[in-house]
Amino acid sequence: MTTAKKVLLTKRPEGEPVESDFEVVEAEMPELNDGEVLLKVEHLSIDAFIRTTLDGPQGLHGTMDVDTPVMALGIGRVLDSRSDELNQGDAVFGPMGAQTHVIWPANMLRKVDESEVPARTYLGALGMTTGLTAYAGMICCGEVKEGDTVVVSGAAGAVGTVACQLAKIAGARVIGIAGGDEKCKFLTDDIGCDAAADYKAGDLNEKLKELCPDGINVFFDNVGGDVLDAALDNIAKEARVVICGAISQYNDMENVTGPRLYLRIPERNARMIGFTVDHYAELFPKMEAEISGWIKEGKMQLPEHVMDGIENFPGAIIALMTGGHMGKLLVTP
Ligand SMILES: NC(=O)c1ccc[n+]([C@@H]2O[C@H](COP(=O)([O-])OP(=O)(O)OC[C@H]3O[C@@H](n4cnc5c(N)ncnc54)[C@H](OP(=O)(O)O)[C@@H]3O)[C@@H](O)[C@H]2O)c1
CATH class of the missing domain: 3.90.180.10 (Medium-chain alcohol dehydrogenases, catalytic domain)
Structure with a gap:
């Protein structure tokens, strides 16, 4: 027994x-x-x-x-x-x-x-709730391409870490947002981000202005709340704002705070796209094959x-x- x-x-x-x-x-x-x-x-x-x-x-x-x-x-x-x-x-x-x-x-x-x-x-990297979620958000919804400036929130977590690397593989310049020095160092030293922003230190909006002077082309959001607003204020024309999740809201789902600066979307002819990973189930075999290839080539780690x-x-x-x-x-x- x-x-x-x-x-x-x-x-x-x-x-x-x-x-x-x-x-x-x-x-x-x-x-x-x-x-x-x-x-x-x-x-x-x-x-x-x-x-x-x-x-x-x-x-x-x-x-x-x-x-x-x-x-x-x-x-x-x-x-x-x-x-x-x-x-x-x-x-x-x-x-x-x-x-x-x-x-x-x-x-x-x-x-x-x-x-x-x-x-x-x-x-992890091949997991539906992690690697495949990052793929669905960054590639299917965000349509990331070479030369884009990409910002990822919750970047040092599971989905975020993969999302950053997918954007790098696509040839984008990638900025990760995370809480604390150690996580920011992890993003630039280990994950390959071009820069990192500590949302717990100082004004995130100002930091994004400094790091993305030509605006953000793809914002991959895991966090919501104030972090989403700071990013919205810095989107470029025709940006893609991908709502993967909003972890800052999950402890109080009866009082979810929506984005204050959502009018940046029409102002800048941008798009805000939400998704659930299972919507992309037909693509899972393709996603797994590509991610496995990148792991083997040493282009991705989790x-x-x-x-x-x-x-x-x-x-x-x-x-x-x-x-x-x-x-x-x-x-x-
Ligand atoms: N759309 C989909 O189908 C789908 C599927 C799976 C996951 N998701 C979403 O993906 C996101 C990441 O999930 P995960 O499982 O990979 O978790 P994770 O990123 O490994 O862990 C969550 C991270 O969120 C950050 N965080 C927590 N509270 C925060 C706050 N108030 N403000 C800013 N950052 C905060 C923390 O990092 P810091 O130390 O940097 O604060 C924490 O490490 C979640 O929003 C989840 O709902 C979506």
């Missing part, structure tokens, strides 16, 4: 999530039914959408029930199988949830190819910040919301 540890949401957060909103419990795993597999969860992807699912029905990405394991995508390893589709030892991607073990019907899971990259890459232990899952959500990581945040249960 296998015993699993699970992190349950016991109370919906009021504003910023805190450890006491969660509880770690143990449970015996039941016997497998036909078609099912028992998985050991190897890596959990700590994604911004998790925060909004903790809210009630108004959550941007749907809601989860209280007293159930927190929703999370992840990579699992098949420990036992009663399915012809998956064998013991296979690595799979799917909705693992915040737990050490899970049982799913095999047809709910995607077997991942570990021959070229570690399985957890399918949560540093990881790994937190060990399922008990640290609540702390990881808190770290994501407060910027306590660089690159892709993962938990190994």
Whole structure:
């Protein structure tokens, strides 16, 4: 008999999530039914959408029930199988949830190819909520091209880090916005940004004016709020403003602050485009093939910040919301 540890949401957060909103419990795993597999969860992807699912029905990405394991995508390893589709030892991607073990019907899971990259890459650079999101936003919506000046907010996080590199590969000049010196240094030294702006130090609008004297052609926004306004004030004619997310708003979704300077859009014949990554599902194989190629050629990397232990899952959500990581945040249960 296998015993699993699970992190349950016991109370919906009021504003910023805190450890006491969660509880770690143990449970015996039941016997497998036909078609099912028992998985050991190897890596959990700590994604911004998790925060909004903790809210009630108004959550941007749907809601989860209280007293159930927190929703999370992840990579699992098949420990036992009663399915012809998956064998013991296979690595799979799917909705693992915040737990050490899970049982799913095999047809709910995607077997991942570990021959070229570690399985957890399918949560990061090749992950739907990370690399493929950055591709959909930067390439499909932002239509980035050589010579563009591109600004990315939340640039030192998972989606942001990939978005910056995609823009560099396209031949753009890239400026990342992040909180703090260490993250700005990471963006210029490790990720290849041409410059970085610390939104926590000084006037971001002024800094963007200095860094983008001819205006911003593509703004890839992960943050919303004041950061979006500062960028809008600096867009060039015919700019593309891509709304990937608005993490500055996720702790208070009933009082979302919209952009004040949205009239820069008509003034400058610009476009503001929002997207959800699943809208581009037909392109996922092409995106994966291209990103894999860039990884192999050494043109793309996604540093990881790994937190060990399922008990640290609540702390990881808190770290994501407060910027306590660089690159892709993962938990190994
Ligand atoms: N459209 C889609 O289909 C889709 C899919 C996946 C993700 N997303 C969006 O992509 C964005 C990034 O998600 P991720 O999972 O990759 O997270 P992440 O960027 O790895 O982590 C979030 C980062 O946001 C920054 N942040 C948090 N609160 C902030 C605030 N009030 N103001 C400014 N920055 C703040 C923090 O960095 P600092 O230290 O720099 O503040 C933190 O590191 C989110 O908005 C998410 O909703 C969209």
